[in-house]
Amino acid sequence: LSVVGIIPAGGSGERLGASGPKAFAVLAGKPMLEWSLEALAGLCERIVVAVPAGFEDPPDRVRGGPSRSESVRNALAAAPEATVAVVHDAARPLVTRELVERCLSELGELEGAIAAAPVTDTVKEGEDGRVLRTLDRSRLWSVQTPQVFRADALRRALETDPGRLAAATDDASLVESAGGTVRLVEAPPENLKVTTPLDMRIAEAILGSRC
Amino acid sequence: LSVVGIIPAGGSGERLGASGPKAFAVLAGKPMLEWSLEALAGLCERIVVAVPAGFEDPPDRVRGGPSRSESVRNALAAAPEATVAVVHDAARPLVTRELVERCLSELGELEGAIAAAPVTDTVKEGEDGRVLRTLDRSRLWSVQTPQVFRADALRRALETDPGRLAAATDDASLVESAGGTVRLVEAPPENLKVTTPLDMRIAEAILGSRC
Numbered sequence: 001l002s003v004v005g006i007i008p009a010g011g012s013g014e015r016l017g018a019s020g021p022k023a024f025a026v027l028a029g030k031p032m033l034e035w036s037l038e039a040l041a042g043l044c045e046r047i048v049v050a051v052p053a054g055f056e057d058p059p060d061r062v063r064g065g066p067s068r069s070e071s072v073r074n075a076l077a078a079a080p081e082a083t084v085a086v087v088h089d090a091a092r093p094l095v096t097r098e099l100v101e102r103c104l105s106e107l108g109e110l111e112g113a114i115a116a117a118p119v120t121d122t123v124k125e126g127e128d129g130r131v132l133r134t135l136d137r138s139r140l141w142s143v144q145t146p147q148v149f150r151a152d153a154l155r156r157a158l159e160t161d162p163g164r165l166a167a168a169t170d171d172a173s174l175v176e177s178a179g180g181t182v183r184l185v186e187a188p189p190e191n192l193k194v195t196t197p198l199d200m201r202i203a204e205a206i207l208g209s210r211c
Numbered sequence: 212l213s214v215v216g217i218i219p220a221g222g223s224g225e226r227l228g229a230s231g232p233k234a235f236a237v238l239a240g241k242p243m244l245e246w247s248l249e250a251l252a253g254l255c256e257r258i259v260v261a262v263p264a265g266f267e268d269p270p271d272r273v274r275g276g277p278s279r280s281e282s283v284r285n286a287l288a289a290a291p292e293a294t295v296a297v298v299h300d301a302a303r304p305l306v307t308r309e310l311v312e313r314c315l316s317e318l319g320e321l322e323g324a325i326a327a328a329p330v331t332d333t334v335k336e337g338e339d340g341r342v343l344r345t346l347d348r349s350r351l352w353s354v355q356t357p358q359v360f361r362a363d364a365l366r367r368a369l370e371t372d373p374g375r376l377a378a379a380t381d382d383a384s385l386v387e388s389a390g391g392t393v394r395l396v397e398a399p400p401e402n403l404k405v406t407t408p409l410d411m412r413i414a415e416a417i418l419g420s421r422c
Contacts, residue, residue, distance in 0.1 A: 114342075116335065121404070122354040122380040123330065124395070131325075131393040132350075134384040139343075143333040169333040173345040182342040184335070190409070193332070198401070198420075202413050209409075 003104070004082035004151070005040040005047035006075040009033055009090035010064035012052075015195055021052050023090035027200060028207045035093035035207075040146075043100050044086055048075040069165040069174060073158040076151065085154050087171050088146040091193050094206055095146060103148040103185050111153035111180030114172045115187035116141035141184050144191050147172050153180045214315070215293035215362070216255035217286040220244055220262050220301035221275035226406055232263050234301035238411060239418045246304035246418075251357075254311050255297055259286040278377040280385060284369040287362065296365050298382050299357040302404050305417055306357060314359040314396050322364035322391030325383045326398035327352040352395050355402050358383050364391045 009023035018025040023033040033049065040047055050064040050071035062078050064071035072087055079085075084107065088095060099115055106113040119140035125132045147170065149157075157174040158165070168174050172182050194203050220234035229236040234244040244260065251258055261275040261282035273289050275282035283298055290296075295318065299306060310326055317324040330351035336343045358381065360368075368385035369376070379385050383393045405414050 116337075119334065120406075122384070123334065124327065124352050124354055124383075125350050126327075126352050126395050127350065129395050131352075131383065131387055131395060134354075134381070134387060135346075135351075137380055139336050139338065140346075141335050141337050141342075143335055143345075169348055170345070172335075172342065173333070176342055176345060184337045184340050184342060195331075198413075198417065201416055202409075205412055205416075206409065 001084050002082050003044045003084045003086060004076070004079040005044035006072055006085055006087045007033065007036055007040075007047060007049045007090050008064065008068050008071040008075070008087070009049050009051050010068065010071050011091050016200065017197060021055065022194070023051070025200070027093055027194070028204045032093045032194065033090045036088055036090055036095055039095045039097050039100055040086060040088060043097065043104065046079060048078050049090075050075045067162070067166040069158060069168045069171060070162065072171055073165070076155060076158065082151040085149050085151045086146050087149070089193065091195070092145055092191055093194060094191050094203055099187055099191065100146050103146050106183050106185050107148050107150070110183055112147060112149045112172050112175050112182035113185050114147040114182055115144040115191065116184045117144065117187050117189045117191075118142075120189070143170055143172065144187055144193075149175055153178070212295050213293050214255045214295045214297060215287070215290040216251040216258035217283055217296055217298045218244065218247055218251075218258060218260045218301050219275065219279050219282040219286070219298070220260050221279065221282050222302050227411065228408055232266065233405070234262070236411070238304055238405070239415045243304045243405065244301045247299055247301055247306055250306045250308050250311055251297060251299060254308065254315065257290055259289050260301070261286045278373070280369060280376040280379050280382060281373070283382055284376070287366060287369065293362040296360050296362045297357050298360070300404065302406070303356055303402055304405060305402050305414055310396075310398055310402065311357050314357050317394050317396050318359050318361070321361075321394055323358060323360045323383050323386045323393035324396050325358040325381075325393055326355040326402060327395045328355065328398050328400045328402075329353075331400070354381055354383065355398055355404070360386055364389070
Protein backbone atom coordinates (compact mmCIF):
# COMPACT_ATOMS: atom_id res chain seq x y z
CA LEU A 1 0.00 0.00 0.00
CA SER A 2 1.12 3.51 -0.76
CA VAL A 3 -0.66 5.82 1.64
CA VAL A 4 -0.99 9.55 0.98
CA GLY A 5 -2.23 11.99 3.59
CA ILE A 6 -4.37 14.82 2.23
CA ILE A 7 -5.09 17.83 4.39
CA PRO A 8 -7.52 20.43 3.07
CA ALA A 9 -6.32 23.57 4.81
CA GLY A 10 -8.19 26.19 2.82
CA GLY A 11 -10.38 27.50 5.64
CA SER A 12 -10.26 31.21 6.32
CA GLY A 13 -9.41 32.33 9.83
CA GLU A 14 -12.14 34.93 9.72
CA ARG A 15 -14.48 33.47 12.34
CA LEU A 16 -11.47 32.82 14.56
CA GLY A 17 -10.47 36.46 14.29
CA ALA A 18 -7.12 35.31 12.81
CA SER A 19 -5.35 37.48 10.24
CA GLY A 20 -4.32 34.54 8.01
CA PRO A 21 -5.71 31.10 7.05
CA LYS A 22 -7.21 29.11 9.90
CA ALA A 23 -4.65 26.30 9.55
CA PHE A 24 -1.88 28.71 10.55
CA ALA A 25 -3.59 30.09 13.63
CA VAL A 26 -1.56 29.17 16.70
CA LEU A 27 -3.11 26.51 18.90
CA ALA A 28 -1.40 25.48 22.14
CA GLY A 29 1.95 26.75 20.88
CA LYS A 30 2.02 25.68 17.26
CA PRO A 31 0.14 26.27 14.02
CA MET A 32 -3.12 24.32 14.02
CA LEU A 33 -2.00 22.40 10.91
CA GLU A 34 1.02 20.96 12.75
CA TRP A 35 -1.18 18.94 15.11
CA SER A 36 -2.72 17.08 12.17
CA LEU A 37 0.64 16.63 10.44
CA GLU A 38 2.03 15.02 13.58
CA ALA A 39 -0.93 12.62 13.90
CA LEU A 40 -0.53 11.49 10.29
CA ALA A 41 3.29 11.37 10.23
CA GLY A 42 4.68 7.85 10.06
CA LEU A 43 1.37 6.45 8.79
CA CYS A 44 1.60 8.15 5.39
CA GLU A 45 4.44 8.03 2.88
CA ARG A 46 3.63 11.58 1.89
CA ILE A 47 1.30 14.27 3.14
CA VAL A 48 -0.09 16.79 0.66
CA VAL A 49 -1.58 19.95 2.11
CA ALA A 50 -4.06 21.98 0.05
CA VAL A 51 -3.45 25.58 1.06
CA PRO A 52 -4.89 28.92 -0.04
CA ALA A 53 -3.22 30.69 -2.99
CA GLY A 54 0.05 32.32 -1.93
CA PHE A 55 0.90 29.60 0.60
CA GLU A 56 1.81 26.80 -1.84
CA ASP A 57 5.58 27.30 -2.01
CA PRO A 58 7.01 24.38 0.01
CA PRO A 59 7.04 20.91 -1.55
CA ASP A 60 3.90 18.87 -1.08
CA ARG A 61 1.68 21.84 -0.85
CA VAL A 62 -0.85 22.33 -3.62
CA ARG A 63 -3.23 25.17 -4.25
CA GLY A 64 -6.67 24.62 -2.79
CA GLY A 65 -9.69 24.68 -5.08
CA PRO A 66 -12.83 26.79 -4.82
CA SER A 67 -14.48 24.04 -2.76
CA ARG A 68 -13.23 21.57 -0.20
CA SER A 69 -13.64 18.58 -2.51
CA GLU A 70 -11.80 20.36 -5.33
CA SER A 71 -8.93 20.96 -2.92
CA VAL A 72 -8.89 17.23 -2.17
CA ARG A 73 -8.89 16.48 -5.90
CA ASN A 74 -5.94 18.81 -6.48
CA ALA A 75 -4.00 17.19 -3.67
CA LEU A 76 -4.78 13.66 -4.83
CA ALA A 77 -3.66 14.55 -8.37
CA ALA A 78 -0.25 15.36 -6.88
CA ALA A 79 0.07 11.75 -5.61
CA PRO A 80 -0.68 9.51 -8.61
CA GLU A 81 1.22 6.63 -6.99
CA ALA A 82 -1.11 6.48 -3.96
CA THR A 83 -3.31 3.43 -3.42
CA VAL A 84 -4.86 4.67 -0.16
CA ALA A 85 -5.77 8.26 0.76
CA VAL A 86 -6.22 9.59 4.30
CA VAL A 87 -8.21 12.81 4.07
CA HIS A 88 -8.15 14.93 7.22
CA ASP A 89 -9.30 18.49 7.83
CA ALA A 90 -6.73 20.88 9.24
CA ALA A 91 -9.61 22.27 11.32
CA ARG A 92 -9.66 19.04 13.39
CA PRO A 93 -6.34 19.34 15.20
CA LEU A 94 -7.37 17.00 18.03
CA VAL A 95 -7.14 13.91 15.84
CA THR A 96 -4.96 11.15 17.29
CA ARG A 97 -2.58 8.78 15.57
CA GLU A 98 -4.64 5.96 17.06
CA LEU A 99 -7.81 7.11 15.30
CA VAL A 100 -6.02 7.32 11.94
CA GLU A 101 -4.66 3.80 12.49
CA ARG A 102 -8.11 2.46 13.26
CA CYS A 103 -9.58 3.95 10.08
CA LEU A 104 -6.71 2.45 8.06
CA SER A 105 -7.18 -0.98 9.59
CA GLU A 106 -10.99 -0.92 9.21
CA LEU A 107 -10.75 -0.05 5.51
CA GLY A 108 -10.14 -3.69 4.63
CA GLU A 109 -11.40 -4.32 1.13
CA LEU A 110 -14.02 -1.57 1.27
CA GLU A 111 -13.93 1.77 -0.53
CA GLY A 112 -13.93 3.91 2.61
CA ALA A 113 -13.67 3.99 6.42
CA ILE A 114 -14.53 7.24 8.19
CA ALA A 115 -14.41 8.62 11.71
CA ALA A 116 -17.87 9.28 13.13
CA ALA A 117 -19.52 9.73 16.52
CA PRO A 118 -23.03 8.60 17.45
CA VAL A 119 -25.37 11.59 17.46
CA THR A 120 -26.31 12.52 21.03
CA ASP A 121 -28.80 15.35 20.42
CA THR A 122 -32.32 14.80 19.18
CA VAL A 123 -32.32 15.64 15.45
CA LYS A 124 -35.40 16.76 13.54
CA GLU A 125 -36.06 17.43 9.90
CA GLY A 126 -37.57 20.86 9.39
CA GLU A 127 -39.31 22.74 6.62
CA ASP A 128 -40.32 26.41 6.64
CA GLY A 129 -39.40 26.65 10.31
CA ARG A 130 -41.63 23.76 11.42
CA VAL A 131 -40.84 20.20 12.40
CA LEU A 132 -41.54 17.62 9.70
CA ARG A 133 -40.37 14.65 11.72
CA THR A 134 -38.05 13.48 14.46
CA LEU A 135 -35.35 11.16 13.18
CA ASP A 136 -34.39 7.87 14.82
CA ARG A 137 -31.27 9.03 16.64
CA SER A 138 -29.98 5.50 17.18
CA ARG A 139 -29.20 5.28 13.46
CA LEU A 140 -27.48 8.65 13.10
CA TRP A 141 -23.76 9.38 13.01
CA SER A 142 -22.07 12.74 13.11
CA VAL A 143 -19.26 12.52 10.62
CA GLN A 144 -15.71 13.75 11.18
CA THR A 145 -12.36 13.27 9.57
CA PRO A 146 -10.05 11.33 9.09
CA GLN A 147 -11.78 9.72 6.13
CA VAL A 148 -9.74 6.91 4.59
CA PHE A 149 -10.37 5.74 1.04
CA ARG A 150 -9.09 3.40 -1.58
CA ALA A 151 -7.40 6.04 -3.76
CA ASP A 152 -8.92 4.74 -7.01
CA ALA A 153 -12.43 4.94 -5.56
CA LEU A 154 -11.82 8.50 -4.37
CA ARG A 155 -10.35 9.53 -7.75
CA ARG A 156 -13.42 8.18 -9.54
CA ALA A 157 -15.77 9.82 -7.05
CA LEU A 158 -14.09 13.20 -7.55
CA GLU A 159 -14.60 13.02 -11.32
CA THR A 160 -17.95 14.74 -11.14
CA ASP A 161 -19.19 18.21 -11.95
CA PRO A 162 -18.12 21.24 -9.87
CA GLY A 163 -21.67 21.77 -8.66
CA ARG A 164 -21.79 18.37 -6.97
CA LEU A 165 -18.27 18.83 -5.62
CA ALA A 166 -19.23 22.18 -4.14
CA ALA A 167 -22.40 20.73 -2.57
CA ALA A 168 -20.62 17.77 -0.94
CA THR A 169 -20.14 18.37 2.78
CA ASP A 170 -17.68 15.48 3.01
CA ASP A 171 -15.71 13.27 0.61
CA ALA A 172 -17.36 10.06 1.71
CA SER A 173 -20.72 11.22 0.32
CA LEU A 174 -19.12 11.41 -3.15
CA VAL A 175 -17.68 7.90 -2.77
CA GLU A 176 -21.11 6.68 -1.59
CA SER A 177 -22.82 8.30 -4.60
CA ALA A 178 -20.34 6.51 -6.86
CA GLY A 179 -21.45 3.19 -5.35
CA GLY A 180 -18.69 2.71 -2.78
CA THR A 181 -19.22 1.05 0.60
CA VAL A 182 -18.09 3.12 3.55
CA ARG A 183 -17.53 1.84 7.08
CA LEU A 184 -18.23 3.96 10.17
CA VAL A 185 -15.37 4.02 12.68
CA GLU A 186 -16.49 5.20 16.11
CA ALA A 187 -14.47 8.23 17.15
CA PRO A 188 -14.46 10.31 20.31
CA PRO A 189 -16.68 13.43 20.14
CA GLU A 190 -13.68 15.42 21.37
CA ASN A 191 -12.18 15.21 17.85
CA LEU A 192 -13.89 18.54 17.34
CA LYS A 193 -13.86 20.97 14.46
CA VAL A 194 -12.35 24.31 15.39
CA THR A 195 -14.37 27.22 14.04
CA THR A 196 -14.77 29.88 16.72
CA PRO A 197 -12.50 31.42 19.37
CA LEU A 198 -14.42 29.36 21.95
CA ASP A 199 -13.53 26.19 20.01
CA MET A 200 -9.87 27.22 20.26
CA ARG A 201 -10.18 27.45 24.03
CA ILE A 202 -11.91 24.09 24.20
CA ALA A 203 -9.24 22.52 21.98
CA GLU A 204 -6.49 23.95 24.17
CA ALA A 205 -8.22 22.59 27.26
CA ILE A 206 -8.40 19.11 25.71
CA LEU A 207 -4.78 19.20 24.55
CA GLY A 208 -3.78 20.38 28.02
CA SER A 209 -5.59 17.48 29.68
CA ARG A 210 -3.76 14.97 27.42
CA CYS A 211 -0.30 15.86 28.71
CA LEU B 212 -51.92 32.60 30.05
CA SER B 213 -50.74 30.71 33.06
CA VAL B 214 -47.16 29.64 32.38
CA VAL B 215 -45.50 26.82 34.32
CA GLY B 216 -41.79 26.12 34.10
CA ILE B 217 -40.88 22.43 34.24
CA ILE B 218 -37.29 21.42 34.87
CA PRO B 219 -36.43 17.73 34.65
CA ALA B 220 -33.42 17.48 36.93
CA GLY B 221 -33.18 13.73 37.31
CA GLY B 222 -29.78 13.29 35.67
CA SER B 223 -27.15 11.48 37.67
CA GLY B 224 -23.85 13.23 38.22
CA GLU B 225 -21.96 10.04 37.44
CA ARG B 226 -20.30 11.08 34.19
CA LEU B 227 -19.43 14.42 35.79
CA GLY B 228 -17.73 12.66 38.64
CA ALA B 229 -20.17 14.40 41.02
CA SER B 230 -21.28 12.67 44.22
CA GLY B 231 -24.94 13.77 43.91
CA PRO B 232 -27.43 14.52 41.12
CA LYS B 233 -26.03 16.47 38.17
CA ALA B 234 -28.38 19.42 38.76
CA PHE B 235 -26.69 20.10 42.10
CA ALA B 236 -23.11 20.02 40.81
CA VAL B 237 -21.56 23.46 41.27
CA LEU B 238 -21.06 25.41 38.05
CA ALA B 239 -19.36 28.81 38.17
CA GLY B 240 -20.21 29.25 41.82
CA LYS B 241 -23.74 27.89 42.09
CA PRO B 242 -25.67 24.66 41.62
CA MET B 243 -26.22 24.00 37.93
CA LEU B 244 -30.00 24.05 38.45
CA GLU B 245 -29.87 27.66 39.68
CA TRP B 246 -28.77 28.95 36.27
CA SER B 247 -31.91 27.58 34.65
CA LEU B 248 -34.15 28.76 37.48
CA GLU B 249 -32.81 32.29 37.01
CA ALA B 250 -33.41 32.24 33.25
CA LEU B 251 -37.03 31.14 33.74
CA ALA B 252 -37.80 33.34 36.75
CA GLY B 253 -40.21 36.17 35.96
CA LEU B 254 -41.45 34.42 32.81
CA CYS B 255 -43.24 31.62 34.67
CA GLU B 256 -45.81 31.90 37.43
CA ARG B 257 -44.42 28.71 38.96
CA ILE B 258 -41.47 26.49 38.31
CA VAL B 259 -41.74 22.79 39.14
CA VAL B 260 -38.51 20.85 39.36
CA ALA B 261 -38.55 17.06 38.94
CA VAL B 262 -35.78 15.80 41.18
CA PRO B 263 -34.49 12.35 42.12
CA ALA B 264 -36.12 10.60 45.08
CA GLY B 265 -34.91 12.06 48.37
CA PHE B 266 -34.61 15.59 47.01
CA GLU B 267 -38.30 16.43 46.71
CA ASP B 268 -38.83 18.18 50.06
CA PRO B 269 -39.15 21.87 49.15
CA PRO B 270 -42.40 23.13 47.62
CA ASP B 271 -42.67 22.83 43.85
CA ARG B 272 -40.35 19.91 43.66
CA VAL B 273 -41.84 16.63 42.50
CA ARG B 274 -40.30 13.22 42.30
CA GLY B 275 -38.84 12.40 38.89
CA GLY B 276 -40.08 9.38 37.00
CA PRO B 277 -38.12 6.47 35.58
CA SER B 278 -37.76 8.34 32.29
CA ARG B 279 -37.34 11.98 31.37
CA SER B 280 -40.84 12.26 29.92
CA GLU B 281 -42.40 10.64 32.98
CA SER B 282 -40.64 13.27 35.09
CA VAL B 283 -42.20 15.94 32.91
CA ARG B 284 -45.59 14.30 33.32
CA ASN B 285 -45.24 14.25 37.09
CA ALA B 286 -44.27 17.91 37.12
CA LEU B 287 -47.11 18.95 34.82
CA ALA B 288 -49.60 17.06 36.98
CA ALA B 289 -48.55 19.35 39.85
CA ALA B 290 -49.68 22.41 37.84
CA PRO B 291 -53.23 21.66 36.67
CA GLU B 292 -53.93 25.39 36.23
CA ALA B 293 -51.18 25.85 33.61
CA THR B 294 -52.12 26.75 30.04
CA VAL B 295 -48.53 26.93 28.76
CA ALA B 296 -45.56 24.76 29.82
CA VAL B 297 -41.91 25.70 29.41
CA VAL B 298 -39.87 22.49 29.65
CA HIS B 299 -36.17 23.02 30.19
CA ASP B 300 -33.42 20.54 31.07
CA ALA B 301 -31.37 21.35 34.16
CA ALA B 302 -28.40 20.04 32.15
CA ARG B 303 -28.58 23.12 29.88
CA PRO B 304 -27.55 25.84 32.32
CA LEU B 305 -26.47 28.26 29.59
CA VAL B 306 -30.04 29.02 28.53
CA THR B 307 -30.85 32.73 28.45
CA ARG B 308 -34.00 34.55 29.41
CA GLU B 309 -34.07 35.94 25.88
CA LEU B 310 -34.25 32.44 24.36
CA VAL B 311 -37.14 31.46 26.65
CA GLU B 312 -38.94 34.66 25.68
CA ARG B 313 -38.49 33.96 21.98
CA CYS B 314 -39.91 30.44 22.34
CA LEU B 315 -42.89 31.82 24.24
CA SER B 316 -43.56 34.50 21.63
CA GLU B 317 -43.15 32.08 18.69
CA LEU B 318 -45.64 29.63 20.17
CA GLY B 319 -48.56 31.68 18.84
CA GLU B 320 -51.50 29.38 18.25
CA LEU B 321 -49.34 26.30 17.63
CA GLU B 322 -48.88 23.33 19.94
CA GLY B 323 -45.14 23.80 20.44
CA ALA B 324 -42.09 26.03 19.87
CA ILE B 325 -38.67 24.57 20.59
CA ALA B 326 -35.07 25.78 20.67
CA ALA B 327 -32.94 24.21 17.95
CA ALA B 328 -29.69 24.90 16.12
CA PRO B 329 -28.96 24.10 12.47
CA VAL B 330 -26.81 20.97 12.25
CA THR B 331 -23.25 21.86 11.24
CA ASP B 332 -21.68 18.39 10.95
CA THR B 333 -22.36 16.02 8.10
CA VAL B 334 -24.85 13.43 9.38
CA LYS B 335 -25.19 9.93 7.96
CA GLU B 336 -27.62 7.13 8.60
CA GLY B 337 -25.80 3.91 9.41
CA GLU B 338 -26.66 0.24 9.68
CA ASP B 339 -24.39 -2.55 10.91
CA GLY B 340 -21.46 -0.13 11.00
CA ARG B 341 -21.81 0.96 7.38
CA VAL B 342 -23.18 4.11 5.81
CA LEU B 343 -26.69 3.77 4.39
CA ARG B 344 -26.97 7.36 3.20
CA THR B 345 -25.85 10.90 3.81
CA LEU B 346 -28.68 13.15 4.96
CA ASP B 347 -29.42 16.59 3.54
CA ARG B 348 -27.87 18.67 6.26
CA SER B 349 -29.68 21.85 5.24
CA ARG B 350 -32.94 20.36 6.55
CA LEU B 351 -31.61 19.11 9.89
CA TRP B 352 -31.94 20.73 13.28
CA SER B 353 -30.24 19.73 16.49
CA VAL B 354 -32.84 20.07 19.17
CA GLN B 355 -32.33 21.64 22.58
CA THR B 356 -34.49 22.94 25.36
CA PRO B 357 -36.38 25.17 26.24
CA GLN B 358 -39.38 23.49 24.62
CA VAL B 359 -42.58 25.47 25.05
CA PHE B 360 -45.97 23.82 24.66
CA ARG B 361 -49.63 24.51 24.96
CA ALA B 362 -50.16 22.66 28.26
CA ASP B 363 -53.22 20.76 27.02
CA ALA B 364 -51.33 19.47 23.99
CA LEU B 365 -48.46 18.32 26.20
CA ARG B 366 -50.81 16.65 28.70
CA ARG B 367 -52.49 14.70 25.88
CA ALA B 368 -49.12 13.78 24.34
CA LEU B 369 -47.88 12.43 27.67
CA GLU B 370 -50.91 10.14 27.98
CA THR B 371 -49.19 7.31 26.21
CA ASP B 372 -47.63 4.04 27.31
CA PRO B 373 -44.44 3.98 29.39
CA GLY B 374 -42.50 2.34 26.55
CA ARG B 375 -43.09 5.26 24.22
CA LEU B 376 -42.39 7.72 27.00
CA ALA B 377 -39.10 6.01 27.75
CA ALA B 378 -38.12 5.95 24.07
CA ALA B 379 -38.83 9.65 23.50
CA THR B 380 -35.61 11.66 23.41
CA ASP B 381 -37.52 14.91 23.74
CA ASP B 382 -41.04 16.03 24.63
CA ALA B 383 -41.72 17.65 21.27
CA SER B 384 -41.57 14.26 19.54
CA LEU B 385 -44.51 13.11 21.68
CA VAL B 386 -46.48 16.26 20.81
CA GLU B 387 -45.64 15.71 17.12
CA SER B 388 -46.81 12.08 17.32
CA ALA B 389 -50.07 13.30 18.80
CA GLY B 390 -50.58 15.51 15.73
CA GLY B 391 -49.30 18.80 17.11
CA THR B 392 -47.44 21.38 15.03
CA VAL B 393 -44.09 22.44 16.46
CA ARG B 394 -42.12 25.50 15.42
CA LEU B 395 -38.31 25.55 15.37
CA VAL B 396 -36.77 28.55 17.15
CA GLU B 397 -33.16 29.11 16.15
CA ALA B 398 -30.94 29.02 19.22
CA PRO B 399 -27.21 29.52 19.69
CA PRO B 400 -25.18 26.29 19.65
CA GLU B 401 -23.60 27.49 22.91
CA ASN B 402 -26.79 26.50 24.76
CA LEU B 403 -24.97 23.24 25.33
CA LYS B 404 -25.88 20.16 27.35
CA VAL B 405 -23.50 19.53 30.21
CA THR B 406 -22.55 15.86 30.49
CA THR B 407 -18.81 15.53 31.06
CA PRO B 408 -16.22 17.38 33.15
CA LEU B 409 -14.99 18.97 29.90
CA ASP B 410 -18.51 20.32 29.28
CA MET B 411 -18.36 21.90 32.73
CA ARG B 412 -15.16 23.70 31.79
CA ILE B 413 -16.65 24.84 28.50
CA ALA B 414 -19.80 26.04 30.25
CA GLU B 415 -17.73 27.98 32.78
CA ALA B 416 -15.71 29.55 29.95
CA ILE B 417 -18.91 30.67 28.23
CA LEU B 418 -20.43 32.01 31.44
CA GLY B 419 -17.16 33.83 32.13
CA SER B 420 -17.18 35.48 28.70
CA ARG B 421 -20.73 36.78 29.27
CA CYS B 422 -19.82 38.94 32.22
